[in-house]
Amino acid sequence: MSNLIKFENKNKPLRNKDFLTLGEMTSEEILFLIKDAIELKKIQKAGSSQPILPGKVLGMIFEKSSTRTRVSFEVGMLQLGGHAIFLSSKDIQLGRGETIEDTAKVLSRYVDGLMIRTFEHEIIEEFAKHSTVPVINGLTDTHHPTQVLADLLTIYEHKGKLAGLKMCYVGDANNNMCHSLIEGAAKVGMNISIACPKGYEPNEKIMNKAKADAKKLGSVIELDSDPIKMIKDADIVVTDVFTSMGQEQEGKKRLIDLQEYQVNESLCRYAKEDFIFLHCLPAHRGEEVTSSIIDGTHSVVFDEAENRLHAQKAVLKALMG
Numbered sequence: 001m002s003n004l005i006k007f008e009n010k011n012k013p014l015r016n017k018d019f020l021t022l023g024e025m026t027s028e029e030i031l032f033l034i035k036d037a038i039e040l041k042k043i044q045k046a047g048s049s050q051p052i053l054p055g056k057v058l059g060m061i062f063e064k065s066s067t068r069t070r071v072s073f074e075v076g077m078l079q080l081g082g083h084a085i086f087l088s089s090k091d092i093q094l095g096r097g098e099t100i101e102d103t104a105k106v107l108s109r110y111v112d113g114l115m116i117r118t119f120e121h122e123i124i125e126e127f128a129k130h131s132t133v134p135v136i137n138g139l140t141d142t143h144h145p146t147q148v149l150a151d152l153l154t155i156y157e158h159k160g161k162l163a164g165l166k167m168c169y170v171g172d173a174n175n176n177m178c179h180s181l182i183e184g185a186a187k188v189g190m191n192i193s194i195a196c197p198k199g200y201e202p203n204e205k206i207m208n209k210a211k212a213d214a215k216k217l218g219s220v221i222e223l224d225s226d227p228i229k230m231i232k233d234a235d236i237v238v239t240d241v242f243t244s245m246g247q248e249q250e251g252k253k254r255l256i257d258l259q260e261y262q263v264n265e266s267l268c269r270y271a272k273e274d275f276i277f278l279h280c281l282p283a284h285r286g287e288e289v290t291s292s293i294i295d296g297t298h299s300v301v302f303d304e305a306e307n308r309l310h311a312q313k314a315v316l317k318a319l320m321g
Contacts, residue, residue, distance in 0.1 A: 014318050018128045018135045020121075022145045023183040023209055027217065030187050031162075034153050037307070037314040044079060044310070051081035052317050058084045059111040060138070061092070063118040068281065069138045069146070072308040073115055076316055079309075085111065104130035113320045134319035136312075141176060141244075142203065146315065147280050148180040150307040152188060154300055155236055157307075158276050163189030163217070168234035168271065170195045170227050171261045171288050172254070173202045177240040177280055182221060186210040189217035195230035196223075197257055227261055234271040237298075238278045239263045239288045255287065264290040268298070276300045 014029055022030060043050055058077045062070065070086065077084040094103045104127045107114060114131060116124050117138035128135040137145055156162055167185055169178050173196035182202060185192040194202065201207075201223065211221050224230050231237060242258045243251045268275065277289075277299045285291045294301060 017133075017319065018131075018137075019145060019315050019319060020124060020128060020135070020137045021143045021183060022148060022180055022187060023206065023213070025187065027187045027189075030149070030152070030184065033149060033311065033314045033318060034156060036317065037149075037153050037310045038157075040313045040317070041307075041310040049081075050079055050313075053077065053080040053082035053112075053320055056080075056082035056112040056320050057110070058082065058316065058320070059087060059107050059114045060084055061087045061089070061094070061114065061116045061118070062138075063089045063116075063123075064139060066117055066138070068305055068308050069115075069117055072312055073138065073316075076309055076313040080313060080316060082112075082316075082320075100126045101130045103127075104135075105132075108132040113316065136315060136319065139176060142179055142206075143183075144176040144180045144280070145184075146308065146312050147177065148184040149315070150311040151181065151238070151278055151280075151304060152184055153307045153311050154278065154304045155190075155276070157303065158300055159235060163219070164191070165235040166191045166193065166233060167236040167238060168193045168195065168231045169238045170231065170263050170267070171239045171258055172196060172200045172242055172244070173223075174200050175240060175244055177238075178202055179206050181238060182206060182210045183213075186214040186217070186219065186221065189214075189219045191220045191222075193222040193224070193230040193234070195225070195227035195261060197225055197261065200257070227267055228270050231267060232270050234275055236278060237263060237268060237271055237275055240280060241282070241284055242288050258288070262288060262290065263293055265292055268293060278304050281305055 074084040108131045113134045115136040115138045119141055121140040121142045124137050124140055169181055173194050214221050242254045275298055277293055279301045283294055
């Protein structure tokens with residue numbers, strides 16, 4: 001762990017009580033969480049108990065469906081000695097018109113932490129504003145910090161470092177995965193190049209903030225419509241589905257607009273020979289990525305999926321411990 005920044009504040013590893021975006025965190029905080037996730041993973045693999053959150057309860061609000069987010073958070077809380085409660089929008093009054101403010105205030109009286117998977121990012125910001133317990137972003141339309149924390153953990157495991165590596169994201173860049181990858185890369189000194197067609201660029205505000213963060217650590221953020229130019233000499237190649245949840249009506253247009261941005265063997269030959277491939281899953285083989293890549297020797301997508309569990313346990317421990 002010598003090349004991870006040493007984080008001195010052991011009692012309060014996070015400045016804020018919430019985990020909403022990577023852009024709001026310091027480099028030290030992100031690296032601390034990665035380091036702690038590695039330790040928690042070692043303990044779990046050794047079959048040892050982890051009674052870090054005995055009696056603690058995590059409320060999990062899902063306005064968007066999920067496989068990995070729900071299972072990893074629920075299992076994570078159980079492994080840490082706590083409990084998790086699943087709440088869909090149909091299960092609570094929020095889905096029937098109760099205000100976010102009232103819901104946040106009430107649930108804060110019952111549980112020790114809240115994880116929310118929802119639509120507009122403003123919803124989770126409003127929730128955190130009125131909650132008296134930690135709020136964790138399980139996904140919004142513009143950010144997916146828990147996934148990218150797991151991605152950074154996976155990259156570190158396979159590459160032995162983060163700073164100085166080159167990550168290339170290919171496809172629709174105006175989505176939660178790309179935004180959080182940009183933020184995360186900038187915070188750990190990783191270079192990131194983004195290949196996307198016109199009209200699919202990342203959020204300008206997020207890009208500008210990340211570029212300022214990257215400059216402090218000497219890393220670079222690049223954006224171009226040429227995927228070959230962007231993927232050249234990449235250590236990590238990442239993509240996501242062309243059509244995210246809520247965009248289904250745009251599906252046909254997106255397939256046409258993004259067809260030249262498929263991650264396949266022809267494109268990946270411009271990356272480094274030992275590149276690794278990441279995808280948050282679920283994947284649509286034959287659309288954003290070919291089977292030969294996602295099921296091939298460069299793919300670490302199932303290590304990545306597993307690491308959701310360990311990275312999120314680090315977040316739960318830091319916020320609720």
